[in-house]
Every structure is written in structure tokens, then in C-alpha cells.
Amino acid sequence: MADVARMAGVNVSTVSRALSGSSLANEETRARIVEIAAALKYTVNAAGQSLRLGQSRTVGVVIPLDPVSQGHVSDPFFLALLGGIADALTERGYDMLVSRIHVDELEKAGQLVSKGRADGVILIGQWRHHEHLNQIAVGGTPLVVWGAQLPHQRYTTVGTDNALGGELATGHLLDLGARRVAFLGDTELPEFRQRHAGYLNAHAKRALLVDPSLTRPVALIPEMVQREVEAMLSGASTFDALFAASDVAAMTAISTLLKAGVRVPDDVMVVGYDDIGPAAYTHPSLSTIRQPMPEAGQSLVAALMLQIEGAQAAPVVLPTTLVIRDSTRRG
Amino acid sequence: MADVARMAGVNVSTVSRALSGSSLANEETRARIVEIAAALKYTVNAAGQSLRLGQSRTVGVVIPLDPVSQGHVSDPFFLALLGGIADALTERGYDMLVSRIHVDELEKAGQLVSKGRADGVILIGQWRHHEHLNQIAVGGTPLVVWGAQLPHQRYTTVGTDNALGGELATGHLLDLGARRVAFLGDTELPEFRQRHAGYLNAHAKRALLVDPSLTRPVALIPEMVQREVEAMLSGASTFDALFAASDVAAMTAISTLLKAGVRVPDDVMVVGYDDIGPAAYTHPSLSTIRQPMPEAGQSLVAALMLQIEGAQAAPVVLPTTLVIRDSTRRG
DNA sequence: TTGAAAGCGCTAACAC
DNA sequence: GTGTTAGCGCTTTCAA
Numbered sequence: 302m303a304d305v306a307r308m309a310g311v312n313v314s315t316v317s318r319a320l321s322g323s324s325l326a327n328e329e330t331r332a333r334i335v336e337i338a339a340a341l342k343y344t345v346n347a348a349g350q351s352l353r354l355g356q357s358r359t360v361g362v363v364i365p366l367d368p369v370s371q372g373h374v375s376d377p378f379f380l381a382l383l384g385g386i387a388d389a390l391t392e393r394g395y396d397m398l399v400s401r402i403h404v405d406e407l408e409k410a411g412q413l414v415s416k417g418r419a420d421g422v423i424l425i426g427q428w429r430h431h432e433h434l435n436q437i438a439v440g441g442t443p444l445v446v447w448g449a450q451l452p453h454q455r456y457t458t459v460g461t462d463n464a465l466g467g468e469l470a471t472g473h474l475l476d477l478g479a480r481r482v483a484f485l486g487d488t489e490l491p492e493f494r495q496r497h498a499g500y501l502n503a504h505a506k507r508a509l510l511v512d513p514s515l516t517r518p519v520a521l522i523p524e525m526v527q528r529e530v531e532a533m534l535s536g537a538s539t540f541d542a543l544f545a546a547s548d549v550a551a552m553t554a555i556s557t558l559l560k561a562g563v564r565v566p567d568d569v570m571v572v573g574y575d576d577i578g579p580a581a582y583t584h585p586s587l588s589t590i591r592q593p594m595p596e597a598g599q600s601l602v603a604a605l606m607l608q609i610e611g612a613q614a615a616p617v618v619l620p621t622t623l624v625i626r627d628s629t630r631r632g
Numbered sequence: 633m634a635d636v637a638r639m640a641g642v643n644v645s646t647v648s649r650a651l652s653g654s655s656l657a658n659e660e661t662r663a664r665i666v667e668i669a670a671a672l673k674y675t676v677n678a679a680g681q682s683l684r685l686g687q688s689r690t691v692g693v694v695i696p697l698d699p700v701s702q703g704h705v706s707d708p709f710f711l712a713l714l715g716g717i718a719d720a721l722t723e724r725g726y727d728m729l730v731s732r733i734h735v736d737e738l739e740k741a742g743q744l745v746s747k748g749r750a751d752g753v754i755l756i757g758q759w760r761h762h763e764h765l766n767q768i769a770v771g772g773t774p775l776v777v778w779g780a781q782l783p784h785q786r787y788t789t790v791g792t793d794n795a796l797g798g799e800l801a802t803g804h805l806l807d808l809g810a811r812r813v814a815f816l817g818d819t820e821l822p823e824f825r826q827r828h829a830g831y832l833n834a835h836a837k838r839a840l841l842v843d844p845s846l847t848r849p850v851a852l853i854p855e856m857v858q859r860e861v862e863a864m865l866s867g868a869s870t871f872d873a874l875f876a877a878s879d880v881a882a883m884t885a886i887s888t889l890l891k892a893g894v895r896v897p898d899d900v901m902v903v904g905y906d907d908i909g910p911a912a913y914t915h916p917s918l919s920t921i922r923q924p925m926p927e928a929g930q931s932l933v934a935a936l937m938l939q940i941e942g943a944q945a946a947p948v949v950l951p952t953t954l955v956i957r958d959s960t961r962r963g
Numbered sequence: 964t965t966g967a968a969a970g971c972g973c974t975a976a977c978a979c
Numbered sequence: 980g981t982g983t984t985a986g987c988g989c990t991t992t993c994a995a
Contacts, residue, residue: 312966316652317990327964328983342771346748348688351679352971359729380711387732396749398732401718405982416675417972418727440673549910556915573767579880582854583914584887633972643982648974658980682971683987748988 302345306420308337320345351417359396360605361419362386363410367428376549377577377591382425382447385598395420404430410444411437421605427458427491443608445601449491450616457608459600459617463492466508466590466621467499469574470544475507477631479542480572483515483533485535485554486527486546493546496574499587500544514538521550530557541569542629548573548580548589555583555628561620570629585627593624595620633676634641639668642712651676682748689726689729691906691936692750697734698759702724707880708908709923713756713778716929724753724937737915741775748760752936754778758822764811771782774939776932780822781947788939790931790948795919798830799837801875801903804919804954806838808962810873810901813847814864816857816885817877824877827905831875843867861888872900874898879904879920880913886914886959900961916958 311330319324319334338344351357362383373611383399390397397420402409407430413419420443427448432600438444438456444458473484484500488491497516499627504511515538519529526545530553533540543558545551555565565571565585573580576591596619604614637644642661649657650665653715676767682688693714714730721728729750733740738761744750755765758779769775769787776788805813815831817824828847833841846869850860857876861884864871874889876882882904886896894900898917904911907922925952935945 313988314967315965316988317988318965322988323990325964339739339973342746344743344747346683346988348679348682348748349971351993352677352683352973352987353989355971357679377708377711380708383730384732387730391732397730399693399714399718399728401722401982410887415673417677417679427836523909527913546789552910556913556917559915578854579883582858583885584890586887617951644972645974645983646981648972649981652974654974656980661980677972681974683971684973686987718984861980950978 302343305334305338305341305343306340309334313616321629326413355417356420356609357396359398359416359419360390360602361400361410361413361422362424363413363422363424364399364401365407365426365428365430366401366426367426368404372451375622376547377579378547378549378575379425380596381594382575382597385594385596386423386601387598388595389598389602391411394443395602404428404433404473407433408437408512411440411442414442419444421609423601423605427451428524429489429491431491443605445605445608445614446596448600449495450618451491454616457604457614457616459597459604459619461493461597461619461621462591463495463621464499464502464575467496468503469499469621469623470496470574470590471503472506473625473629474544474570474572475503475509476541477542477570477629480509481515481538481540482544483544484541484544484546485517485519485529485550487520488516488518496546497619511545512538515540516535521545521547523549523553526550526553527557530554534558534563543569543571545571546574548575548577548587551587551589551628552579552583555585555587566628566631572629576624581626585630588626588629589624591622591624593621633674636665636669636672636674637766639672640665670948685778686749687940688727688748689725689916690729690750691721691933692729692731692741692744692753694744694753694755695732696738696757696759696761697732697758699735707878708910709878709880709906710756712908712925713928716925716927717754717932718925718929719926720929720933726931726933735759735764740767742771742773745773752776752940754932754936758782760820762822774936776936776939776945778928778932780826781949785947788945788947788951790928791823792923792928792950792952794826794952795830795833797905797923798827798875800830800952800954801827801905802831802834802919803837804901804956804960805873805875805901806834806840808873808901808960811840812843812846812869812871813873813875814848814871814942815877816848816850816852816860816881818851818940819847819849827877843869846871849961852876852878852881857881857884858888861885862892865889865892865894874900874902874903876902877905879906879908879918882918882920882959883910883914886916886918897962898907901962904959907955911955912957916961917961919957920955922953922955923963924952930933935940 465568904920938945
């Protein structure tokens with residue numbers, strides 16, 4: 302910046318003002334300075350700016366690494382969400398610092414802010430870390446979490462209406478005549494628990510009884526899902542439909558069923574969750590509950606910006622819709 | 633830091649030394665300072681450090697957004713690569729700044745460094761930007777690109793042996809008796825072009841002629857792949873095997889084939905590329921060319937670190953292997 | 964409208 | 980082994 306100032310024959314403060322588009326600046330000088338800066342390929346140094354301003358215009362996006370459900374982070378759903386967040390941040394002129402943080406050191410998420418690397422944190426995947434997250438938020442760190450709204454939460458959540466999604470999915474299966482709907486998903490995790498609640502609710506509303514043995518709380522990684530479906534097939538209790546709490550799980554389940562000679566949807570109908578891109582292009586194409594990804598990114602970022610500005614941000618529950626495809630469409 | 637110094641009754645420089653693990657430090661004082669810092673929840677401010685040190689200990693990971701092949705960025709392959717990079721960076725104490733940059737403003741990749749936001753850039757997806765990339769690298773920006781090694785490149789590439797991969801895939805199909813192998817992938821893109829060269833080579837080595845109409849240069853997004861496969865099925869020329877230049881494309885192709893009543897592998901054998909997680913769990917499971925993702929992340933980061941330290945980094949070509957699964961296993 | 968100068972938090976050369 | 984101090988690049992208050 303000193304160089305630019307010298308070349309332009311002005312003081313650095315003038316350069317600073319010109320480049321930041323300050324109101325107190327002669328249009329003529331400003332144009333000259335901008336030109337010189339471009340010629341010199343000069344760009345404002347972020348560290349100096351950040352140090353002086355006390356903010357980094359960077360948001361930390363944290364993906365907690367859970368040893369149990371680890372596989373899940375390779376889910377295209379996460380990439381879609383990450384993409385949505387990236388777009389929303391770019392619009393606002395913010396950079397995105399992505400870290401995978403092991404759950405045992407989740408406090409590092411807060412450190413991103415205390416170190417000044419980020420002005421706030423978006424955390425993708427609430428898992429079972431409710432208490433940890435509360436601690437971070439209580440520390441004053443702007444924090445928005447993708448997940449389910451929970452009692453006594455001190456952090457802001459953005460998520461979809463999981464109970465509604467679960468109910469839509471299950472209701473759809475029941476209305477098509479299914480009477481033994483299996484549920485696949487770890488009910489320990491808040492989002493999946495809510496989806497399961499919707500599953501129960503759909504039965505209740507139709508005055509149908511639920512066989513508890515059809516609820517299969519399993520980590521939604523391919524290995525586990527395959528094993529679980531195989532176990533279900535060789536087990537005593539039958540099922541005529543399957544609601545998997547993620548599309549990836551649903552796809553794995555379908556493959557496993559087909560491999561065992563079980564027809565989808567003729568013998569077993571399947572509904573997934575997320576509506577990831579490939580869902581429309583599998584065979585059979587997958588009926589699922591859509592979570593609106595671009596809106597999700599926008600909402601997460603908007604909520605975080607509010608917090609960064611010192612305001613409160615209310616939890617956001619985004620709408621979900623049922624997308625009907627071939628996996629629940631009987632000949 | 634001043635607070636910590638005051639509480640410890642020492643000078644800030646002592647605190648700095650203690651916290652950075654400098655060799656000139658009394659073990660006793662250091663322990664006391666570390667303790668006080670922890671109690672105060674103090675962490676070294678990154679902006680100050682970065683400003684003073686002239687480096688950010690951050691690496692920019694850039695995903696170019698190509699309007700044509702855009703869909704490709706949702707490929708699980710990218711997430712896997714991103715994960716590998718993240719792990720390698722974390723090991724070295726570096727942060728990862730992720731940006732999606734539109735191809736028209738690829739110069740922003742270089743700005744990440746000139747602004748001091750990052751010490752170097754890893755670019756995922758060479759696409760058709762060879763010249764752009766050369767410009768950035770010539771500017772002195774440490775730059776490593778995931779992609780194919782090309783003539784006259786000024787930047788370092790890390791990638792797999794695409795020609796070998798293409799040859800392995802095609803050779804496998806030919807050796808199983810296929811005589812009309814279709815190729816799916818945009819041969820304008822360096823990596824796919826090399827895979828296609830391998831495809832041609834496999835034929836040549838077996839003294840088999842290639843029907844050029846079987847090469848289908850198409851963007852590997854589901855919509856396009858589906859349309860292309862449908863066109864191939866209704867077209868004049870037949871095919872008894874398919875080599876798709878990505879797993880996602882291969883999966884879409886299989887779905888389209890099955891939907892049309894074509895059996896896989898009995899009527900048409902299919903080989904993909906990448907070996908993404910789900911490849912093993914589809915029905916039929918997918919034969920494919922594995923690209924080693926953890927090694928890829930490590931190599932990319934290692935090459936970039938060399939450049940950051942001012943050294944030259946040689947291009948890296950990682951090995952690829954053929955993984956045989958059910959999509960090429962005939963009853 | 965512009966210039967001068969202080970100070971954001973940190974590290975390292977130098978002095979003790 | 981520790982203290983003092985300068986200065987990294989920037990913005991902004993105050994003075995002109």
C-alpha cells in the first residue's frame with residue numbers, strides 16, 4: 302500500500318480510503334489510485350485489515366467427525382449443504398474456512414473465533430453433541446448448527462421439519478397399503494429421532510399399530526445398512542416397506558434387497574430422505590423427502606450474520622416435501 | 633496476550649515465547665503461562681501472528697465452477713478428495729479456505745495468496761483452464777492442481793495415471809469378450825482425454841478396431857448421461873460394454889440401461905472410474921478404476937508445501953488399480 | 964479532501 | 980532466561 306501511495310504521490314491513508322470506497326474521496330484521485338493499484342497487482346492485505354478491524358470476514362464451517370457415524374460425512378448431502386453455504390457466504394463477501402473436527406476436540410470450533418480466524422461458526426451435524434455445542438455458544442461464539450431444534454439449546458439451529466418429513470414419508474407408504482413399514486436410522490441422533498417420531502405419528506393418525514421390532518436403529522453407513530437389511534431379510538419379522546433416514550442409506554438398502562431377489566417396489570417399497578441429486582437417476586428412482594439445500598445455506602448464513610452483528614437469531618425450520626418416484630410406484 | 637503477561641507478571645515477549653514453544657524459555661515459567669492462558673481462555677490471535685510472520689498457515693482450496701460441467705462438483709469424488717486434503721493439512725497445522733470460483737474470475741485464486749489469506753492454492757479440477765492456470769503460476773503463486781499432466785505447464789499437477797486407468801478398464805472389458813465398448817466422457821477435458829487415449833490403446837494392443845461412433849463425448853452429469861444412453865439404445869449402433877469416465881456417470885448409465893430392460897452385466901458390462909464409496913453397494917456393484925484419495929490429498933499438500941518453502945515440486949502421478957465387481961461379472 | 968500518527972496483536976532482534 | 984522495542988499493513992481519529 303505504501304508503494305501505491307508513493308506512486309500516486311499521496312498518503313497511504315488516501316489509498317486506504319480510495320480502495321475501500323470511502324465517501325470522503327475525490328473521484329479523480331480515487332480513479333487514479335485504483336488504476337495504479339491494478340497495475341501493481343496490489344490487493345489489500347487481509348491480515349493487516351483483519352488486525353485493525355478486529356474481524357476477519359471469514360466464517361468457519363465445522364464438520365464434526367464422529368467415529369461412529371463417520372462414513373456419513375461422505376454423503377453428497379453434505380456437499381450440497383456446503384455448496385449452499387459457500388454461495389451464501391460469497392454473496393456477502395465472506396470467506397469459508399472448512400475444518401473437520403474430531404468430536405473429542407469440539408472446543409476447537411470455538412477457538413476458530415477466539416483466535417480471530419473466523420467471525421462465527423456454522424456447524425454441520427449436531428449428532429449427539431448438544432451439550433458441547435451449548436458450551437461453545439455460552440462462551441459467546443456466534444454459532445449456528447444444522448440440525449434439530451432441541452429443548453434448552455443455547456445455540457441457533459437451522460434445519461428442516463424432521464417430524465413432518467418422517468410423517469410424510471411413512472404416511473405415503475401406509476396410504477399405498479403398506480402395513481409393516483421398517484425404519485432405518487439411529488434414533489439417538491436428534492434429527493433421526495424426530496423423523497422416527499413422525500414415523501410413529503403417521504401410524505397413530507391412521508390408528509395403526511407399530512411393531513417395535515421394525516425400528517432398526519443403525520448407523521447409516523453402507524456397511525451397516527447392508528448388514529442390517531440382510532439381517533432383516535433372514536429374520537423372523539417381515540416388512541413390506543422401508544423408510545430410510547437418508548437417501549444414501551435408502552439406495553444401499555435397495556441394492557441389498559435387489560441382490561437378495563426382493564423386488565422394489567413390488568415386494569418392498571422404499572422412501573429415502575434428503576433428495577440428493579442421484580436419487581432421481583437410480584433404478585428404481587427413489588421416492589424421498591426433499592430438504593431444500595440452497596435455502597438451507599442461505600438460512601444458516603443469515604442466522605449467523607445476525608449473531609455476528611450481536612443480534613439474536615431465532616431457530617429456523619425449513620419446509621420439507623415428499624417427492625414421489627418409482628421406488629414407491631407399483632406397476 | 634498483554635493480559636496474560638500481566639497476570640503472570642512477565643513481559644508479553646515471554647508469553648509469546650512460552651506459547652510458541654520457543655527453546656529459550658524456562659520450563660517453569662512456561663508451564664505457569666500456559667496455565668494462565670488456559671484459565672483466561674486466551675488463544676493467540678491469528679491476524680497479528682499472520683501479519684507479523686508474513687504467512688497465514690492457511691491453504692486455499694479452489695473449486696472452479698464450470699457452467700458446462702457444473703453438476704460434476706456434487707460428485708462424492710470431490711468430497712473424498714476434499715477430505716483427504718483437509719486431513720493432510722490438519723496434520724501440518726494448516727487451515728483450509730474453500731472457495732468456489734467461477735471460471736471467468738479464476739484470477740481470484742491467485743488473489744487468495746496476494747491478499748495474504750492463504751500461503752498457496754490447491755485447485756481441484758483442471759477442466760479446460762490450462763492457460764489460466766499457467767498465468768496464475770507464473771505470477772509466483774504456489775499452485776498445485778488436481779488433474780492431468782500437460783505439455784508446457786507452469787504449475788504442478790497431482791493426479792492419477794489416467795491413460796493407464798483407461799487402458800485397464802477397457803482391457804478388462806475386451807478380455808471378457810466385449811467387442812463393442814462405448815466410452816462416455818468429455819474428451820475435451822484433459823483427464824478424460826487421457827482416459828480415452830487408454831481406451832484406444834487397449835484396443836490397439838489387442839489388434840482390435842475401434843468404432844468411433846462408440847465414443848460419446850458428453851458432460852458427465854446425470855441428465856446428460858441418461859439422455860445419451862437413451863440415444864445410444866435407440867440408435868443404430870449396438871454396444872456390449874460401457875466405460876464411463878466417472879462412477880456417478882456409470883451408475884446413472886446402469887440405471888438407464890436397467891430401466892430400458894437391458895441387463896447389466898449380461899447384456900452390457902459397465903466399468904466406472906474413481907471408486908467412490910457407494911460403488912461397492914449399488915446393484916449390481918460397480919467395477920471401476922480406483923483413484924487413491926487419501927494419497928491424493930497427501931500428495932497435493934506435500935507438493936504445495938514444497939512450493940510454499942520456495943522449492944520446485946515435481947508433478948505426481950499416482951497409481952490406479954482396477955477393482956472388479958458385479959457389473960462386469962457374468963453369471 | 965488529504966496528511967499525520969496512533970495502535971490493532973504479534974514476534975524477533977537486541978540488550979541485559 | 981527475560982525485558983525492551985520496532986514494525987508487519989491496515990484504518991481512522993484528528994488536524995490542517
